[in-house]
Amino acid sequence: MKVTFSLFTQTCIDKLKSSGSFSTAHLYGCAASSFSEFLGGHVIMFSDITPQALKLYEKYLIRTSHSYNTVSTYMRMLRAIYNKAVMAGLAKYVFNLFHDVFTGIDRNHKKALDEPKLREFLTGEVESPILKKVQLVANAMYKLCGMPFVDLQHLDVNSVVDGVLKYNRHKTGTSVNIPVNKEICKLITQLCVPSFDLSTETGYKSYQSLLRKFNAGLKRLAKALNITIHVSSYTFRHSWATNALRHHVPVEVISSALGHSDIRTTQIYLKGFDAREIGIANKKVCKCLSVK
Structure with missing residues (x-):
């Protein structure tokens, strides 16, 4: 059976849970679920993770009222999963794959009360x-x-x-x-x-x-x-x-x-x-x- 990005993500989630990293496992699941929703609910293939698709996904998240910090979290989780797949020989390395999407910290987002x-x-x-x-x-x-x-x-x-x-x-x-x-x-x-x-x-x-x-x-x-x-x-x-x-x-x-x-x-x-x-x-x- 061909290993998809969705299937590999679940494998990563299971490993994280077995090591007690439940918070990271939760974020992996949320990011993959969100990207799948962007694709129309489809199973995510490794070929779906492209610079063009990620840029459209970023615009989709902003259009659907997600904060830039949420955008960054989802992108960083997808990047972490993809990099693990590259290390496992399941995905090809793509130079600057996540370069054009936001993966930083939105310092302008007001979190403190005066x-x-x-x-x-x-x-x-x-x-x-x-x-x-x-x-x-x-x-x-x-x-x-x-x-x-x-x-x-x-x-x-x-x-x-x-x-x-x-x-x-x-x-x-x-x-x-x-x-x-x-x-x-x-x-x-x-x-x-x-x-x-x-x-x-x-x-x-x-x-x-x-x-x-x-x-x-x-x-x-x-x-x-x-x-x-x-x-x-x-x-x-x-x-x-x-x-x-x-x-x-x-x-x-x-x-x-x-x-x-x-x-x-x-x-x-x-x-x-x-x-x-x-x-x-x-x-x-x-x-x-x-x-x-």
């Missing part, structure tokens, strides 16, 4: 007990230096030793230490977030279900507070990093608080300052030239 909107989102009055719980979790993520939602799952007061919260990031294993006060310790005890064994497929699926519910809750909370900006679990991490920069916290400190092993990763989170802020800074810096 301080007034953030304050309203985290402290605004809501009546629904469910939305109050969503707001509580969002507060914890922000107050714990933009802690990722996945790391919140394994958090309890026993993680606090001598006033310092110590944890290892699930994604990278990087150790993070955050000084906490009694108020934040109380917040941690109020969370009661269920913990899942993410090394199993069942645990991963349960976690993904909880994450989807949390993101849906964030949308409902934003609507209840008349906030029109898109909010997701990533918002509080990006907001913490951006606001820390605006308060002139050194990038190295921000990077350590986020648990990044490379400062370049931190810089992706930071959109920088707007023209007004740059203008104020420039006036201060140039003040030394004024005649006294």
Whole structure:
């Protein structure tokens, strides 16, 4: 039987799952499913992966309201699968096959809330007990230096030793230490977030279900507070990093608080300052030239 791109993708997904890489397996599946939908639901052949087809696929994704970061994710997953097939001798090497499609990071995509909107989102009055719980979790993520939602799952007061919260990031294993006060310790005890064994497929699926519910809750909370900006679990991490920069916290400190092993990763989170802020800074810096 001839091995198709679709069949090879499933083989890659099965191997990833067997090694516990459920997140990457999920992304492989989403990318292949999306490209198959673009082709009209057909089985994907290796011959379907051409520079011309990929460019048309990119335009299709943008036309169907996908963000550039989603475009990049799908393209990078397809590229990874194709490269594995080349290594396995199942596909021919094509120079610059993915060269003309977007595989970078959309730095113009706004992920952070400014301080007034953030304050309203985290402290605004809501009546629904469910939305109050969503707001509580969002507060914890922000107050714990933009802690990722996945790391919140394994958090309890026993993680606090001598006033310092110590944890290892699930994604990278990087150790993070955050000084906490009694108020934040109380917040941690109020969370009661269920913990899942993410090394199993069942645990991963349960976690993904909880994450989807949390993101849906964030949308409902934003609507209840008349906030029109898109909010997701990533918002509080990006907001913490951006606001820390605006308060002139050194990038190295921000990077350590986020648990990044490379400062370049931190810089992706930071959109920088707007023209007004740059203008104020420039006036201060140039003040030394004024005649006294």
